[in-house]
Amino acid sequence: MTNKPKILVIAGPTASGKSDLAIAMAQQFNGEIISADALQVYRHLDIGTAKISLVEQQMVPHHLIDILDMTASFSVAEFVKLADQIIADIVSRGKLPIIAGGTGFYVKALLGEQVLDFVASDPHEVDMLKQQPLAVLVDELKLRDEDLSQRVDLHNKQRVIRAIEISRHGQHDKPIQRPQYDACVIGIDWPREVLYQRINARAQDMIDDGILDEVRKILTAGGESLQAGKAIGYKEFFPYLQGHVSLSEAITQLQQDSRRYAKRQLTYLRHQIPGLIWVQGETAQDELTNLLKKWL
Template sequence: MKPKEKLLVLIGPTAVGKTKLSIQLAKQFNGEIISGDSMQIYKGMDIGTAKITPEEMEDIPHHLIDIRNPEDPFSVAEFQELVRGKITEITARGKLPMIVGGTGLYIQSILFDYQFTEAASDSEFRQELERVAEEKGNEELHNRLREVDPNSAERIHPNNVRRVIRALEIHHCTGKTMTAYQAEQQPELLYETCLLGLTMDREWLYERINKRVDIMMDQGLVEEVKGLYDKGLRDCQSIQAIGYKELYDYFDGKVSLEEAIENLKQNSRRYAKRQLTWFRNKMEVKWFEMSPIEKENKKYFAEISTYIEGKLQIKANT
């Protein structure tokens, strides 16, 4: 039987320090990094997605960044296919594949044998829902989802019509919520996986998130989002990203710039909290508590390296 490919996964809330640590680990373990962030695939969405810069990469190869235009849809199934291909490519080069960042569902879709098939599919029902969205609006569909699957409704934005319809379709075809349907599709891990999570004291983390938003504004986030707005991009998946939808409200005249910035900070903090809760409840993650003081993280790096060596049975570069 062919041995499983080794895979290192590094997850954690925004602003916790994943990017810097991932570069250190890639150097230490001869790794190549696959972005697990479904929004970093989009070209021209750099500041709001906290996309790593060429300088920050320090010559470590990065994959699945800038591979789609902002108007393009991108599904979990596509992500699954692309990432699995990259894992095999990187392994064949004698390197360690590393997934950095990403939402719970996207990471799960890689690690477990999720089948994104038409098994729970009804094209007529789907077309009927599309008609409802067109005639009565996105909120009508979202309210229907909230009635049958409140967990999915909490996770999926009303404007992400495609995912709302998919969740309703799964319930219609199987009688199960999307969460329950996916839970049944979790057999053994497909890879020899080391799943690491970074966390931080809540107050420190929230302070760092607020500061990161201020830095994004200084870097030109308003101009970046205005460029997309002026192109007429609207009602597409990319614009639902935190950092973009809030500024669209400002450009639409719904809120002041100050309110938009505060909403962005609040949504980022809430998202970080949801992600931590999701990973803690759904997956077996080895957590490491990070410090906002950089020099204190050296001891964590040593602990993390030792854990990876033991978990994946590999040696760090000396």
């Protein structure tokens, strides 16, 4: 027997059905849901983030949704700190914490598989680094800290810049005492053509649900200078609202970006999350129910 708190983690690519599966498991196994989504923390960004409805939130308690203004920044270290606190509270009440979301980096960090840092970010330094080509930034990071460079997505400029900040200020090895979890980690898998159909349909649904109103709010608040403004689901519509492309072209771009993102998510989960168990999308609820009955 282990004294580690049990947590269920439901991961998977965009449009794979994580939220629906999490709600079903929470209802069945007396759980509460913690969002592991880098964008659902923002208020008023509902459609582009595929945030669950208020009705669904009333069905099962949800955490780390709608906690920040869209102009705020939010880091993986902040996510882990808050999630640890919420997990402890849920467990103390005899319930099952269920972490659900598509930000694999958050999941990896929560499970203790990612070195965390609490280095403060310097806006002026970040602005200067943003002006440099990605290749130059990667070279600097490798020169400064080869080990750190191997743990960073070198194709993601924002993460490379963050890693340079850490390497410059030399605090990334700071020990952090965190709880360890007995985690059941699930990934939802669909045949590629089915997943792509779900992604394409979601993009069209976003238009029908009024995504452009949310895009206008982001543009007014700062556009791509905001964390939310860099996100798939919003940035594709900026050129449309600025008169550079047609709506159909923007939707096509969103569908393409979302499919590529899903592919990256799957690759990340397969290579970065140890012990992950895959369930098939069509039968995910039954598969996971049987698994949890044995595990719990």
